[in-house]
Amino acid sequence: MSPKLSNAQIAWRAAQDIADGAYVNLGIGFPEMVAKFQPPGRQAIFHTENGILNFGEAPPSGQEDWDLINAGKKAVTLKPGAAFFHHADSFAMVRGGHLDVAILGAYQVAETGDLANWSTGPKGVPAVGGAMDLVHGAKRVAVITDHVTKEGAPKLLERCTLPLTGVGCVTRVYTSLAVIDIEGGRFVLREKLAALTFEALQAQTGARLHLTGPVADLTVPEL
Amino acid sequence: MSPKLSNAQIAWRAAQDIADGAYVNLGIGFPEMVAKFQPPGRQAIFHTENGILNFGEAPPSGQEDWDLINAGKKAVTLKPGAAFFHHADSFAMVRGGHLDVAILGAYQVAETGDLANWSTGPKGVPAVGGAMDLVHGAKRVAVITDHVTKEGAPKLLERCTLPLTGVGCVTRVYTSLAVIDIEGGRFVLREKLAALTFEALQAQTGARLHLTGPVADLTVPEL
């Protein structure tokens, strides 16, 4: 089996691009893991849609306050300098361009920046939550994802085939194999695993990968 | 000179129609006087556009807090149960239909309910403030005014000739001579000074006065 990053390693890599003092929203599920890997000396301020800025880690089991939860409905704690606000103010932060970074999961990302991450099709109960809002407004909308599906199909495509979350919204993708920017409707490769050839990466990608400069090695610690 | 009510008496009459517990906005200037005449046993809650609910009278001279002013920029005090809020929330109260009554002054009122109370024409510096917002949303928009201008010209008209504040917004007019409802695009006379004949009132009114029932005497105390 070819080498690839674990989810923790993808989250670690995404965390390295978050500046000190950045306001950040992490999508529920996998993206929440990014908070664990803030580089030493940097402190991001995390936003949750349900009305908290500057929340912290989960409390010890048994000490949960169920009025103090994040968007994933997990119990959290507060850091000094936190604030509570209502849902309209919370999404004013999202839509109004006040977040520096939103980091989301994805089913599919297109070279146009289109994102599909809320629905796998018409069966079952549809649920969107804040996904469609979060893809708009943040100064940088990044995706973290396995490079391919469990079945090995590419998730980075010319066009999404699943229902869209947003159009032209994603600016960077951190995958299990590479770091790719979306610029001018193209995937531009920035970093890839050293052990992986460009051709092997391209073969697992559903749209053309462009080069606009040198490609760095994607290096992450053991986690 | 024919009898007419003083401004204080017009304000007194308007105050009699304010129910206990009503949320009320009084326009700056003459309408502010209505607050003085709340009937015993009733307590209205006064709203000011600049972000206070349940403010009270002016403080003694020399004890003003210039952060605690009303829309007319006069110093006020707080009653127990007051609240501060920002301007968008304040006008949400106005536009959103949460005020029970707004009482405003007028240059002209039309039988259609149109109101002109912000501009006497193109000369000078135009200024609108909250007037155009206040005429929308309150459950009842009432006007208090002299029945005629200082020059004796009617202020109640078929159509306003001055720039409009709002279209079809006024529901009741308290004048120095009468109380008149606006219903279905008509002035309907409810009360008039006993000493004044219908014909004499009609002669000072720029649109037809309608009767849909008995007309009561407009009786007010000496003030």
Added chain:
Amino acid sequence: MDKTIATLAEAVATIADGATVMIGGFGGSGAPIELIHALIDRYRATGHPSGLTVVNNNAGNGHVGLAALIEAGMVRKLICSFPRSADPVVFTERYLAGNIELELVPQGTLAERIRAGGAGIPAFYTPTGYGTELATGKKIEEFDGRPYVQERWLKADVALVKAERADTMGNLTYRAASRNFGPLMCMAAAETIVQAREIVAPGGIDPETVVTPGIFVQKVVAVPDPQQEETLNRAGAVH
């Protein structure tokens, strides 16, 4: 001017069949469990109210609160952003059987539509949902070269909201993130019914810290020790 109502039963006694009811809370945080249960109790005793349209971020969890309201058969339609939870079986079964209507709204759009309803703004434009199936049939307009979706206000006959402290004039504070949709729903409903842990006299809340001014609240009822949906569900509670 005392908006205090003595009992939960009395507080919910006039909600009519077919009413649109906004219910505060994000999941269990801010869910007014006691008000909802009082409404269910009334329905069991009288058959009313039925055919409700409910606005909430979610679709209930387990067999208490909103889930119990749906389970009781009182809800005709749900307007929400995320009808999933740890135990969504009540809604899921009814939805898949075609027995409950769902209007799915992105969460920020849901919040803004409710605020718009409260603020007298009949429609607004948002980037959210543009180019997605949730914007199907909606008016699109371009501003500064970018397309936006027109969304309409959302109003309700009644809001059920959980607060921390109320004064008798209806001024409210909330507790932590349970604030969420509460202040917006208070604005958007013709009648807002609030359960508060504590009801104090006017002056008992600092005017600087009022979150919901009393003008947006019609009834307050004291629930000194409110239940938490999450705790109830972990205990397997059924209402």
Added chain:
Amino acid sequence: MDKTIATLAEAVATIADGATVMIGGFGGSGAPIELIHALIDRYRATGHPSGLTVVNNNAGNGHVGLAALIEAGMVRKLICSFPRSADPVVFTERYLAGNIELELVPQGTLAERIRAGGAGIPAFYTPTGYGTELATGKKIEEFDGRPYVQERWLKADVALVKAERADTMGNLTYRAASRNFGPLMCMAAAETIVQAREIVAPGGIDPETVVTPGIFVQKVVAVPDPQQEETLNRAGAVH
């Protein structure tokens, strides 16, 4: 993450020629006198910034604060609802001489346009102004049989806001009715500069009572004993 700026001069040092500057306050209540005066002092020393578009509810009073900013010749255009005051001579003379542009906006529409700018809502509909000359040329749309005026968001390069207490992360509280436009302008500006009576460490403001969350604030500067426009004018002050 410390947003504290040491001096007023430093706080206003980067405001550019031609910038749109929102200035908090309703009359003198909430007027950030010291920030405005620091900006005037910079202009007198350097000739910058000039050609400003200023957004404020009013047009200044007497010869301090906003009036002094206009008197100094720094303001090209004013967007406001009520350009009158006890002593409006500075604005009035320039306006009647055609030396300053005025965009007159109903007060509630002004507040909502600023909030919309902060909330990413490019346009909304309001009943305010319909059928009046202030709606001339604006798009009209009917909702539920009633006509409404389309209004656009208002954003700024900079906001100057007066707060009571700030923490170093930019969380704010206000004092009494001086809150007015402050929280909205903090949202709508690319750079929000706040003068606060007191700056405390994170944790020095209860998260429940924060009015403006720090995400909306870029710089805070301490002004422990701020001047009040009304008091200055009664004393005949001139800046």
